[in-house]
Amino acid sequence: MCFSGKEDRDHPLQCTMRTLIELYDERPIENVLATEMFRPEETVFLCTPEIAGNASLQDALREYFHHRGVTVRLSFVPASILDAVRVGKTLRQVLDTHEDCCIDIAGGTDAALFAAGCVSGETPVITYSRKKNAFFEIRNAPFARNLPNPIRLDAASCFLMAGGQLLPGREDNAGLLSRFDLMDALFSVYTMYRRIWNRQISYIQRISMANDDSLEADGPIIAKADHGTVTAETSLLRALEQHGLIHDLDCDREHVHFRFADPMVRFWLRDMGSVLELQVFHACKKAGVFDDVILSAVVNWCAGEKRDAVTNEIDVMAVRGIQPVFISCKTCEIRTEALNELAILRDRFGGTGSRALIVTSASASRGRNVMRRRASELGIEVIEWEDVTLERLINRLKAACE
Numbered sequence: 001m002c003f004s005g006k007e008d009r010d011h012p013l014q015c016t017m018r019t020l021i022e023l024y025d026e027r028p029i030e031n032v033l034a035t036e037m038f039r040p041e042e043t044v045f046l047c048t049p050e051i052a053g054n055a056s057l058q059d060a061l062r063e064y065f066h067h068r069g070v071t072v073r074l075s076f077v078p079a080s081i082l083d084a085v086r087v088g089k090t091l092r093q094v095l096d097t098h099e100d101c102c103i104d105i106a107g108g109t110d111a112a113l114f115a116a117g118c119v120s121g122e123t124p125v126i127t128y129s130r131k132k133n134a135f136f137e138i139r140n141a142p143f144a145r146n147l148p149n150p151i152r153l154d155a156a157s158c159f160l161m162a163g164g165q166l167l168p169g170r171e172d173n174a175g176l177l178s179r180f181d182l183m184d185a186l187f188s189v190y191t192m193y194r195r196i197w198n199r200q201i202s203y204i205q206r207i208s209m210a211n212d213d214s215l216e217a218d219g220p221i222i223a224k225a226d227h228g229t230v231t232a233e234t235s236l237l238r239a240l241e242q243h244g245l246i247h248d249l250d251c252d253r254e255h256v257h258f259r260f261a262d263p264m265v266r267f268w269l270r271d272m273g274s275v276l277e278l279q280v281f282h283a284c285k286k287a288g289v290f291d292d293v294i295l296s297a298v299v300n301w302c303a304g305e306k307r308d309a310v311t312n313e314i315d316v317m318a319v320r321g322i323q324p325v326f327i328s329c330k331t332c333e334i335r336t337e338a339l340n341e342l343a344i345l346r347d348r349f350g351g352t353g354s355r356a357l358i359v360t361s362a363s364a365s366r367g368r369n370v371m372r373r374r375a376s377e378l379g380i381e382v383i384e385w386e387d388v389t390l391e392r393l394i395n396r397l398k399a400a401c402e
Contacts, residue, residue: 017124017143018100019044021091023116024051024081025107027351028162029322032064033128034104035072036151037135038144042073044094046087046112052078057163060303064160081108087115095123102126105138130353133321154292155317158324162349165303167311169296175264176281176295182261183278184390185243186268190275193236194361194385198331201272203230207256208270215260217246221253232256245269273315276329276388280316280359283393289401290318290325299349312345320401325355334360334371334382343378355400359383359393 020040024047025031035043051057058076065072079090095101103116106128116125124141128134128149135147156166176183190197207219221232234251237258241249245265249258260266268274277295284293297317301310316327326346328338339358346356356379362368364384375382387396 017102018042019094019098019102021046021094021098021101021103023103023105023108023112024048027107027353028158028349029351029353030107030128032061032161033149033151033322034106034126034135035065036068036070037147037149038102039070040072040102042075042098044075044077044098046077046079046081046090046094046108048081049078052076054163056302060160060163060165063165063303064157067157067160079112081112084111084115084118087112088119091115091119095119095121102141104128149322151322152291153319153322153324155294155297155319155324158317158319159299159349160303162351163301163303164349165300166294167298167300169294169298169313170267171296172264173295176278177285179264180282180285182245182265183282185245186265186275187279187390189236189239189243189245190361192239193233194331196233196236197275198272199225199230200233200236201269202226203232205270206230208260208266210270213263215263215266216257217260218257219255221251221256240269273329273331276331276359276361277315279388279390280327280329280393283390283397284316284318284327286390287394287397289398290320292319293317299345301348312341314345318397323353323355323401324350325357325397325401326350327356328358330358330360330362332360333362334358334368334375336371336374339371339375339378339380342380346380356380357383357397357400359388361385361388 017038018041020035020038020043022031022043022045024045062074077090077094080086102124103120104126105113105116122140125138126141126144127136127138129136133149135144137145159166202225203223206223208217222229237249237251240246245261246258247261281293281295284290294317297314299312314326315329318325326342328342330338342356342358346354358380362385364386372382381400383396387393
């Protein structure tokens, strides 16, 4: 078999590989990359009995390859991957019953790697280097010799390969691409009023109905809030009108009325975190280095499961090549819980090589040193208010992916 489709043109070297043998790894990308690169007829995963019995994970991997346009048959062969003797026995059985095999040792336990080395014989053996982003020949595989990896992923693929699923978020990502001017306008107003922003968004929530599609907002200038009352900041409302975010503003000492520019702006002005998330989304798109950027990425931890499914929302997710970047945005102080949650999501759906960033509109201060140390321990980069202007943020995002 040779490279098929796009790979035929990009990599004219020939290879005979009907069966790819993968040593299943906790790092999701290691399990799918060689299959997508070399397009075998079948990929056989040597994996733990738990993985071999996990139907939802297997279905997610099949959906991944379908999503990526790769036609391949997947088999999951259970093995005691910490026992080199048993892995070797299982591997011999696979080699004896499959034609034109190649073993990918990019993943797997030490015992599995040792077993593969012992029993591979003349079978081609390859690996992948994340540092060099290229495949390499270990034995009898000239087709993989110093072969650059051209594969570029989207956000949905990153979740599928890890057994999850990207669900529809609360934002229309396609519709956002024509709204960058309004995003800039919103952030401009936020820059002037960020210290009172959350309270004023709370006010706007009070005078516009959550379950009403109407663009009208109407209410007393002092509205009830969760803890007492909140008073409208009329200068902020006038700034929103001047920037085209609201229309027909009418306010006096007792009453406020206005109309949201459109349903999307209505959502932004009723959600405290939207302004910072939109700024990060805009910066990711304008940076020009990412292959996919998603605002409000809602992920189902177990693809296909709907009842009692575990879901999380990632404020912004960006992907460069095969590297996912998970970004959390906070218009308040960063708590340890937020750092822990972000680290868990990164490790679960990105694994080694993925990045995590947390962006806050709080100014840098010595009092945040404990938080910064915890973020450093978790491998999370912190971006504070001083670097949240568009150009500075773009530079920080580019540097984070180098």
